[in-house]
Amino acid sequence: MLFNPVKLFLLILLAIACVKVEAQSVVCNGSLGDPVFKLDFGSGQGYGPPLANGITDFIYDQGCPNDGHYTIVNTTNINPANGFGNCHPEGWQVVTHDHTGNPNGYMMLINASPDPSRFFTYKINAGTLCQNTKYEFSAWVFNLIFQAHAGPGVSEPDITFVITNANGDKTTYDTGSIPGSSDPEDWRRYSMLFSTGSGNNEITIEMINNAPGNNGNDLMLDDIEFRPCGPTMPIGFTSIGDNIAKDVCTGETKNFTIVSDVGDDYTDKSLQWQKLNTAGTWEDLPGETDAKLIVPVKDNTPIGIYEYRLAAAEGTNINSPTCRTYSQAITIRVNDFLAKPSITAPPACEGDALILTANAPPGTIRYEWSGPGVTSANKAQNPLIIDNSTVADIGDYHVTVFSAADCPTPSDNVRATVNLKPVIPVINPAPICKGSATILNETTPNAKSYSWLPVTGLSDPTSASPAAKPAETTTYTVTVTSNEGCTATQTVTVTVMPSPEASIEPKKKIFEGQSVVLDAQASNADTYLWTPADGLDDPTKLNPTASPTDDITYTLHATSDIGCGTALASVFVRVYKKIVIPTTFSPNGDGLNDYWDIEALSTYPQSSLNVFSRSGQKVYSSIGYDKPWNGAYKGYVLPSGTYYYVIDLKSGAPLLSGWVLIVH
Structure with missing residues (x-):
């Protein structure tokens, strides 16, 4: 940075004039009083008016301010048509509201002069301040320069707060370099403490920009205040720290005790309790100058919000509003009762849910039901739901509604009804x-x-x-x-009983002397009868054993005992006769044993018989055996000898084979 002789000269003068220059704890850690003065620049649209004479040596511009000039705005993004929107768009942050967030709140925009300079002055005349009283001076500051543009050759705002008393003694505080930020909400509060001492009740407050302008050092200023600073003053209801607002219902009588614990900053401590009146201003409560305040709420106290706070000061300074500091306010609310609720209670059926609904007035925050079906689990519901209702739940119900202040308002009684469900007889019709x-x-x-x-x-x-x-x-x-x-x-x-059903394979085959089981199947039947009974071991069984001697047809009668009918199923049993095959015959025409008489073969009309010579030549063949073989082949009687036969009965029985001897 280049040497600046003007800045050096101002700093030398400042050092010579100051009684003390210190980086003390600059925040009031106790209680604050109402501002002796406060400059928030007002609010509005567009540009604000210039400051009163004597407050600043800078020149007012209604537009983009030049170096050493200022303007009053509610945003740095004024429409370009007004000559401000294009002012340093690459170097300055866009600030859209004051530090409180009010988009219409005005701020002081300062474009620093090329040399360090005083840009704010405010004088507090004699008679306004009190002796031996500590005050806090503060201001909200915003560095307009983009953080990205900071660096070598760019100045950051650096402000010295100077308070000069009537004797010329000075108290100063230096903010140091106020850093840039990428956050357009990054307002910072800087403050200092000042004590008047004895006989010093006239002061001048100044703010001096220590950094040069031209490149950087541009800032926004808002909410400049000078307030009394006193000891810590915690208060509470009955005990310190219980600051939660207390509620009373209109018509009730109750006393509240507010206690305090004022610190030891004052050598001659004076106290005064205050109440906020209906005009919105604080007024002293006559005679209430102790550390404890008793607040009676009577049955005729009007509905409303009542706020109290404690003022403290050094000795007789308590009589001056600019010397007092105050505790936080504490609140007592006198609340009206809610309107009476009504209840909707449609009748329920036994076993269903009985539902009662309170039509509560606005402001209801809690319900309390009473009635036969009310339990600890459902008493705070709305609607009140009584599951699986019974006749025991019939009766009168009412609900009490409570406001946020816990003021109760009961309803009238409502009768709840639970109707019985129909009792349907159980019937079991016969099948x-x-x-x-x-x-x-x-x-x-x-x-x-x-x-x-x-x-x-x-x-x-x-x-x-x-x-x-x-x-x-x-x-x-x-x-x-x-x-x-x-x-x-x-x-x-x-139950529908179906008609009986019966079935069996329609044909069975046995050889004479054999037996067969009649394996019929039947359903939905209770009794059985086979006809005829010939050859059956038990004609009343579903599956009797049959031993017929001749071909026969059996019929099953399957009957339902409940009168659902009889089913029939028949089976033909074929009885094959026993075959007796002679081993010799003599076809010599003497009338004795002239034919090969195979007993019972004629009963197999589909059977086949083939006879072969020893050489394998077929010498006889027949289908069926209605006429026995006479031992001839092609009209000639075969010579004596052994011949071989094969018989196929075509009944599914094994083939019959063997030999027969022809003897002459």
């Missing part, structure tokens, strides 16, 4: 045969209507006693509605 019908007689006391499902097979699904003729076993559900609108259901099963 019916398929194609038959039965009457479902469900006459229920106090019934208004009936509804049957499914409707299949019913003569009238809305009747109390419909005729049911289902094709198969069916369970019906009847819903009965009482005259009070309550419903109940019951089920009825109609």
Whole structure:
């Protein structure tokens, strides 16, 4: 940075004039009083008016300020048509509101002069301040320079606060370099403390920009205040720290005790309790100068919000508003009762939920129910829901509603009703045969209507006693509605017994002397009878054993004992006769044993017989055996000897084979 002789000269003068220059704790750690003065620059649209004479040596511009000039704005983003929107767009932050967030709040925008200079002065005349009193001076500051543009050759704002008393003694505080930021909300509060001492009650406050302008050192200023600073003054209801607002319901009588614990900053401590009046200003409570305040709330105290605070000062300084410091305010609220709620309680049916709804007035935050069905689990509900209601829940109910102040307002009593559900008799109709019908007689006391499902097979699904003729076993559900609108259901099963069924393979085969089981199958039958009974071991069994001597047809009669009919199934038993094959015959024409007479072979009309010579030549063949073989082949009698035969009975029996001897 280049040497600046003007800045050096100002700093030398400042050092010579100051009694003390210190980086003390600059924040009031105790209580603050109301501002002796406060400059917040007002609010509005567009540019604000210039400051009063004597407050600044800078020149006012209604537009983009030049070096050593200032303007009053509510944003740095004024429309370019006003000559400000394009002012340093690359170097300055865009600030859209004052430090409180008010988009219309005015701020002082300062474009620093090329040399260090004083840009704020304010004089507080004699008679305004009190002796031996500590004050806090503060201001909100914003560095307009983009953080990205900071660096060598760019100046950051550096402000010295100077307070000069009537004797010329000075107290100073230097903010140091105020850093830039990338955050357009980065307002910073800087403050210093000042004590008047004895006889010093006239002061001049100044703010001096120590850094040069031209490149940087541009800033925004807002909410400049000078306030009394006193000891810590915690207060509370009955005990220190209990600052939660207290509520009273109108018509109640109650006393509140507010206690305080004022620090030891004052050598001759004076106290005064205050109350906020209806005009919005604080007024002293006569005679209330102790550390404790008793606040009576009577039954005729008007509804409203009552706030109290404690003022403290050094000795007789308590009589000057510019010397007092104050505790935080503490609140007592006198609250009105809510309007009386009404209750909606439609009747419920037994087993269903009984629901009572409080039509509560605005401001209700809590409910408390009373009545037969109220429990600890549901008493605070709205609506009040009583699950699975019974006749024990019938009775009078009321609800008390509470406001935020816990003021109770009870409702009138409302009668809740629980109606009984219909009692439907249980019926068990006898089984019916398929194609038959039965009457479902469900006459229920106090019934208004009936509804049957499914409707299949019913003569009238809305009747109390419909005729049911289902094709198969069916369970019906009847819903009965009482005259009070309550419903109940019951089920009825109609068992349909189907007609008997019977089956068996239509043919059986046995050889004479053998037996066979008649393996019939039957369903839905209770008794059985086979006809004829010839050759059966038990004609009343479903599967008797048959031993017939001749071909026979048996018929099964499968009967339902409940009258659902008889099923028939027949089987033909083929009885094959026993075959007796002679081993020799003599076809010599003497009339004795001239034929090969195979006994019973004629009973097998589909059988085949083949005879072969020893050389394998077929010498005889027949289908069936109606005429025995005479031992000839092609009209000539075969010579004596052994011949071989094969018989196929075509009955599924094994082939019969062997030899036969022809003897002449």
